Amino acid sequence: MKKILLAGMIGMWATGVMAHSPLDGTTPANEATVTEMPVEVLMDFKGDIRLTKVSITHADTHSMEMDLGDQTAFAQEFTLPMHDMGAGLYVVEWRGLGSDGHALNGTFSFTVE
Template identity: 30%
Template structure:
């Protein structure tokens, strides 16, 4: 019985450690659903720990892919900047995939809008 309790305690500890090891996205610029009066010249993705950024895709409101010339990273980092082409007014969706030190892939997306200066958005 003691052996079974030891195995169960070890399993719970290992599961807890692996859950804590995953690195989440901490912030983005532009922020999710942010309305900007000036088009950004780059994206910034910041994670809670070092990751390798594997993929970044960006689509406009017509679901057309934009050429952002992203190249996957070989080294892990907490923050990444991705240069953007000239953006027009409209809504944009950014999708990303990263890989943590443990080999776990994480993915997510965020959107932002470029609005005219007279639209009254101060985000």
């Protein structure tokens, strides 16, 4: 009986840990190569999050904070305007607060030919 309870507790704990990786998808997709610079970036999360900071680095040299505008409420989707810095690799780093109070962060990237 103790082993069953322990297995159940471990399963619940593992599910909770996975919930702290909320980024479900992006447009452009992570590691995608696109032919034109996107006008905006879409970030789609698995659950509600409040973004607190998003920065973008171009080709490991130029970095800037993205304007969050009025997107400061808890939501699952965020659309942020992009600034064209030319062809090359773009790395987007984000930070936020989950609706459960946990601090969250992550990165994704795409390449413009």
